[in-house]
Amino acid sequence: MSVKRVLSGIQPTSDSFHLGNYLGAVKQWVDLQDGHDAFYCIVDLHALTGEIEPKLLRARTLSSAAQLLALGISPQKSTLFVQSQVPQHNQLGWLMECMAGFGEASRMTQFKDKSAKGGADSARVGLFTYPMLQAADILLYQADLVPVGEDQRQHIELTRDLAGRFNTRFGQTFTIPDNYILKTAAKIQDLQDPTSKMSKSSGSVAGVLELMDTPESNAKKIKSAATDAGREVIFDEKEKPGISNLLTIHSALSGQSIASIEKDFEGKGYGDFKTAVAEVVVEYFRPIRSMALELLNDEKHLLDLLHAGAHKAREVAATTLATAYENLGIVK
Numbered sequence: 001m002s003v004k005r006v007l008s009g010i011q012p013t014s015d016s017f018h019l020g021n022y023l024g025a026v027k028q029w030v031d032l033q034d035g036h037d038a039f040y041c042i043v044d045l046h047a048l049t050g051e052i053e054p055k056l057l058r059a060r061t062l063s064s065a066a067q068l069l070a071l072g073i074s075p076q077k078s079t080l081f082v083q084s085q086v087p088q089h090n091q092l093g094w095l096m097e098c099m100a101g102f103g104e105a106s107r108m109t110q111f112k113d114k115s116a117k118g119g120a121d122s123a124r125v126g127l128f129t130y131p132m133l134q135a136a137d138i139l140l141y142q143a144d145l146v147p148v149g150e151d152q153r154q155h156i157e158l159t160r161d162l163a164g165r166f167n168t169r170f171g172q173t174f175t176i177p178d179n180y181i182l183k184t185a186a187k188i189q190d191l192q193d194p195t196s197k198m199s200k201s202s203g204s205v206a207g208v209l210e211l212m213d214t215p216e217s218n219a220k221k222i223k224s225a226a227t228d229a230g231r232e233v234i235f236d237e238k239e240k241p242g243i244s245n246l247l248t249i250h251s252a253l254s255g256q257s258i259a260s261i262e263k264d265f266e267g268k269g270y271g272d273f274k275t276a277v278a279e280v281v282v283e284y285f286r287p288i289r290s291m292a293l294e295l296l297n298d299e300k301h302l303l304d305l306l307h308a309g310a311h312k313a314r315e316v317a318a319t320t321l322a323t324a325y326e327n328l329g330i331v332k
């Protein structure tokens with residue numbers, strides 16, 4: 001059996017990744033590097049569908065690369081690159097737009113949520129066509145697995161539909177990818193509002209744990225996280241969404257099972273528990289943050305790594321695009 005391909009992407013839309021990005025996705029990216037042929041992409045073109053601030057986009061793209069490396073993405077094991085440096089993403093993106101129906105694109109919940117925020121009329125066309133570019137990201141690499149958080153499930157489903165449709169109509173061209181969504185950490189919730197997901201675009205600064213934030217600030221956010229009625233530390237997503245979220249976070253970072261954490265805090269209150277969670281989070285990310293800051297000091301080194309990644313990515317992407325063009329009857 002040949003080695004499976006993995007592809008995933010992350011938007012450089014914030015100065016720092018948050019804990020949801022890490023536990024829902026990037027942690028799995030790191031694990032999947034071993035035993036798979038992995039491609040990881042900083043999707044700067046997708047980031048253009050939000051507010052564009054040129055200086056910030058540049059800084060955040062580099063900071064995303066530094067964070068991914070510090071979190072354990074190894075350029076020896078996987079191909080790390082910036083989406084815009086591989087023009088085949090736009091080229092296949094157009095083909096995907098020509099495969100997708102207006103109706104199915106209109107049903108994408110990310111588009112509906114994001115466009116509802118600013119009013120549908122002011123939503124940009126790029127936000128609407130975003131999922132077709134994402135499908136191109138995945139299909140260009142013939143990916144078998146796409147490690148993402150729960151919120152991306154629908155986009156992967158669309159990608160599968162578009163690939164299947166293309167293959168049926170124009171001949172075998174794309175691998176149909178499967179999502180790789182971990183049940184345990186697919187949806188990390190906001191610390192202040194544990195019924196909605198931790199998100200870069202959420203208004204709540206206090207509810208979002210940023211990996212590049214100072215250890216003191218993150219400890220403070222965890223200690224002031226919203227908790228639930230009662231005082232027992234038990235996992236119950238319905239009755240105790242706040243405590244359950246903190247249990248998930250503790251368990252994912254410490255490697256301790258939820259049952260054994262519950263046992264450790266039997267007879268103790270929420271205060272002790274939150275102090276322990278803060279300790280786990282802060283100690284986990286302390287060295288990662290330092291390493292990312294150090295990597296950011298050497299911009300040339302970062303750019304060299306990304307250029308080498310893009311070079312490798314372009315080779316694979318060009319082969320897939322050539323097959324797709326040929327199958328469509330596009331003249332060489």
Ligand code: TYM
Binds near residue numbers: 134152185
């Ligand atoms: P983005 O940049 O918003 O998020 C990156 C990854 O983090 C996951 N995630 C979460 N997981 C658990 N709990 C949360 N609270 C949480 N918040 C975010 C996301 O599911 C994602 O896996 N459309 C994608 C980027 C993309 C992509 C791709 C992904 C573009 N092309 C191709 C996979 C394959 C996005 O907006 O991710």
